[in-house]
Amino acid sequence: MQFAKWTEVAQASVTREILKITQQPGVISFAGGVPAPELFPVEELTRAFAEALTDAQSSLQYTVTEGLPALRESVAGLMTERGVNCSADDIALIHGSQQGLDLVARLFLEPNDLVLVEETTYHGAVLAFNPHGVRFLAVRMDDQGMDVEHLRELLQQERPKLIYCTPTFQNPTSVSLSRPRRQVLAQLAAEFEVPVIEDDPYFGLQYDGEPQPVVKSFDQEDQVIYVGSFSKILAPGLRLGWVVARPDLVSKLNIAQMGSTLHVGTLLQHAVQAYLQTGGLPGHIKTLCDAYRPRRDAMLSALESVMSEVGRWSRPDGGFFVWVRLLEGFSSSRLLEAALAEKVAFVPGDAFYAAGGARDNCLRLSFSTPNVKEIEEGFTRLRHGLTQIKGTRIR
Numbered sequence: 001m002q003f004a005k006w007t008e009v010a011q012a013s014v015t016r017e018i019l020k021i022t023q024q025p026g027v028i029s030f031a032g033g034v035p036a037p038e039l040f041p042v043e044e045l046t047r048a049f050a051e052a053l054t055d056a057q058s059s060l061q062y063t064v065t066e067g068l069p070a071l072r073e074s075v076a077g078l079m080t081e082r083g084v085n086c087s088a089d090d091i092a093l094i095h096g097s098q099q100g101l102d103l104v105a106r107l108f109l110e111p112n113d114l115v116l117v118e119e120t121t122y123h124g125a126v127l128a129f130n131p132h133g134v135r136f137l138a139v140r141m142d143d144q145g146m147d148v149e150h151l152r153e154l155l156q157q158e159r160p161k162l163i164y165c166t167p168t169f170q171n172p173t174s175v176s177l178s179r180p181r182r183q184v185l186a187q188l189a190a191e192f193e194v195p196v197i198e199d200d201p202y203f204g205l206q207y208d209g210e211p212q213p214v215v216k217s218f219d220q221e222d223q224v225i226y227v228g229s230f231s232k233i234l235a236p237g238l239r240l241g242w243v244v245a246r247p248d249l250v251s252k253l254n255i256a257q258m259g260s261t262l263h264v265g266t267l268l269q270h271a272v273q274a275y276l277q278t279g280g281l282p283g284h285i286k287t288l289c290d291a292y293r294p295r296r297d298a299m300l301s302a303l304e305s306v307m308s309e310v311g312r313w314s315r316p317d318g319g320f321f322v323w324v325r326l327l328e329g330f331s332s333s334r335l336l337e338a339a340l341a342e343k344v345a346f347v348p349g350d351a352f353y354a355a356g357g358a359r360d361n362c363l364r365l366s367f368s369t370p371n372v373k374e375i376e377e378g379f380t381r382l383r384h385g386l387t388q389i390k391g392t393r394i395r
């Protein structure tokens, strides 16, 4: 068997490997980046699927790749709330944002192309881009997200094909790009004519402060390809997301979709449209925020009492993660070993550096699935794990 060359560099995601460990009984996991299953709106979705099946002859049939106009109009309505004026024609339906990354990559990337990514970035995007044999270059980040002046320098020196960015509650750091930088990012994309993928699955999961307008809302020249998802705000098992882009790109994306899966499931489209028509989504997102906020707070206070001598971390306004940077002399892989021995899991930070530069000193802790009690218990165990490694300073 002769596999394609890119498979030689393909690695199973570290996150997935750790997630296997978290399946073991008694493990408290801060590793996953998945929504809390007890918060899924099961009754509402049951009703929506039942309603979709009342018109079974259409909802169980193939449909056109573009998908249901009514659903695309509802998504355009969601985008208006995010500051983007668009219509159903600007929207392509996809199987979750992950597929959006795959399809956009197919439209743009060729072997040896350069993709600019944030210093830490979503590993799934790397998996989607890798089959095209691309190179990655990292743009520096700080507590306001991507450093757009560094981006400008890189754009002056290099000719990247794409910029990939997760501006809202980034996976893994939960850092959000400041409003002025969002504007500059859109301007730079226009000036240098480099498309930006704005991957935005955490939009809406905002526990404090006001939401920032999405980068796409500053996009005068149509260089931003916005990728949205129902995974985090409704349920990832639906596998439904959307792309907002200019109509010619949407049309090419639909051709790529045709070659991939023909279209997003018809029943799913009818059901999600039925759900959206009830007007329940904003209330559901508020319920999610009210449930995740205390988990975030519990994690922040547990960090304060357990890890203040070994690390520093951000205080996220939303999303699923706290990003911890260990102080000099402490190692995240060593801490992971000690944590796993105590039946606590997290993801070491190295997994999120696509363009190198990883040091063994960061961790991504997720507060989305454990409840407040479990978070507290997890940190009690971590405290014990820490006493095992303190002083050993393995690096």
Ligand SMILES: Cc1ncc(COP(=O)(O)O)c(C=O)c1O
Binding pocket: 033, 095, 096, 097, 098, 099, 122, 124, 166, 171, 199, 201, 228, 229, 230, 231, 236, 240, 241
């Ligand atoms: C930044 C980012 N992009 C994309 C995805 C994939 O999400 P979806 O379920 O919409 O495919 C995730 C999932 O965790 C993510 O964190």
